[in-house]
Amino acid sequence: MWRAITRAAISAFVSGVALGQGADSKLSFEVASVKRSGSESVRMSNGGPGTKDPERFTFSRAGLRDLIYRAYAVDDPYAQISGPGWIDTEEYDIAVKIPTGTTKEQFQQMLRNMLAERFELVVHHDTKVLPVYELVVAKNGPKLKESTLNPVSPSQPKAFAEDKNGFPQLPPGRATWMMMNRPGRSGLAARQESASILTTVLRSPLGRPVIDKTGLTGLYDFTLEFDPRAATGGTSVDGQEPGAPDIFIAIQQQLGLKLVEAKAPFDVVVIDQAEKVPTDN
Numbered sequence: 001m002w003r004a005i006t007r008a009a010i011s012a013f014v015s016g017v018a019l020g021q022g023a024d025s026k027l028s029f030e031v032a033s034v035k036r037s038g039s040e041s042v043r044m045s046n047g048g049p050g051t052k053d054p055e056r057f058t059f060s061r062a063g064l065r066d067l068i069y070r071a072y073a074v075d076d077p078y079a080q081i082s083g084p085g086w087i088d089t090e091e092y093d094i095a096v097k098i099p100t101g102t103t104k105e106q107f108q109q110m111l112r113n114m115l116a117e118r119f120e121l122v123v124h125h126d127t128k129v130l131p132v133y134e135l136v137v138a139k140n141g142p143k144l145k146e147s148t149l150n151p152v153s154p155s156q157p158k159a160f161a162e163d164k165n166g167f168p169q170l171p172p173g174r175a176t177w178m179m180m181n182r183p184g185r186s187g188l189a190a191r192q193e194s195a196s197i198l199t200t201v202l203r204s205p206l207g208r209p210v211i212d213k214t215g216l217t218g219l220y221d222f223t224l225e226f227d228p229r230a231a232t233g234g235t236s237v238d239g240q241e242p243g244a245p246d247i248f249i250a251i252q253q254q255l256g257l258k259l260v261e262a263k264a265p266f267d268v269v270v271i272d273q274a275e276k277v278p279t280d281n
Contacts, residue, residue, distance in 0.1 A: 083271030143256035144220040226250035
């Protein structure tokens with residue numbers, strides 16, 4: 001079966017300001033519950049500014065790395081957060097009540113303040129040069145189709161249809177994208193999106209950050225199919241022929257773009273001090 005990742009799901013998880021401390025160190029949640037996860041906890045995250053429940057935020061079975069990722073809005077939580085191994089193994093249930101009108105930036109500062117208070121978290125910032133891929137226009141030019149804006153009709157269905165191969169078919173007039181995954185084949189469908197959306201979606205299968213160097217500034221309708229198991233070659237991990245082209249070939253053939261290996265400096269959050277057991281609620 002396909003496993004879908006929508007634009008809303010990812011943007012709700014990664015939205016925020018650039019890495020760094022906010023101006024107001026006194027911002028705080030109205031109520032904040034932090035406790036170690038029990039056997040009944042299920043990993044999930046809900047709410048927060050920019051979602052349907054902006055005044056509440058919950059995150060169960062969250063590691064400290066997860067929480068720092070949210071608080072400091074880094075691009076790559078594993079490359080840009082440095083600390084002891086337990087930040088991935090110790091799990092916590094977080095539930096906070098957020099003041100009305102809180103912005104995403106203020107929410108992140110509140111979360112930073114809570115981590116400092118409850119986990120005695122102390123961090124500093126460093127710069128680290130990391131391997132990346134640059135997304136550039138291929139030799140023969142881009143193949144992205146310029147989008148034609150078309151207002152959404154109230155009668156259009158909210159559900160995404162699929163073609164005979166199970167590939168997502170997005171309704172016209174709706175600016176959105178969807179990533180579908182199944183064994184041997186991943187599919188991206190985008191409507192009225194910039195080329196830079198590829199930097200978000202390709203980060204996971206490539207295993208490193210992607211930087212948009214295409215210079216393309218328009219909104220486009222496009223699809224991309226590739227074998228996620230063949231990110232470094234033309235065959236899948238089990239030695240069988242892939243169900244779709246590897247990601248490098250697919251991007252050139254289907255989009256007229258190209259991935260080039262490079263290096264780039266990134267801000268890194270270095271943990272100087274943190275406690276495994278949070279202070280009492």
